[in-house]
Amino acid sequence: MNHTDLATESDKKNCLVLWAKMFMAKTWEEFHAIGEQFLTAKEVARVMYAVNINSQEKTYFEAHRKYLETKATDEYEMARLKQEVADRDQALADKDQTIADMERRIAELESMVVKPDDQ
Secondary structure (H helix, E strand, O other), rough: OHHHHHHHHHHHHHOOOHHHHHHHOHHHHHHHHHHOOHHHHHHHHHHHHHHHOOHHHHHHHHHHHHHHHHHHHHHHHHHHHHHHHHHHHHHHHEEEEEEHHHHHHHHHHHHHOHHHHHO
């Protein structure tokens, strides 16, 4: 990590130099400044900072993280349930159509039957 000057183009392209610089940072400000250069590092910087702050802020961070996870889970579950309702609505519509078709066919057959009163 101390020899970022020896990094290859591939190392630079894959952000290995930025990662090395982040882990060699001496202050949070330097750490965040380097992390701002690419999205993945930005999130890692945010999480690492949060893990190292005082307990009240840690509690807030953890509550916020749980809220986001719960929200994502709830949104997924809501979408799943909406799809389930749509599927059931479609199945009911199909059954209604089948019943209507059968009632039409019964009416056709009844009209073909000769009744004793009709003779």
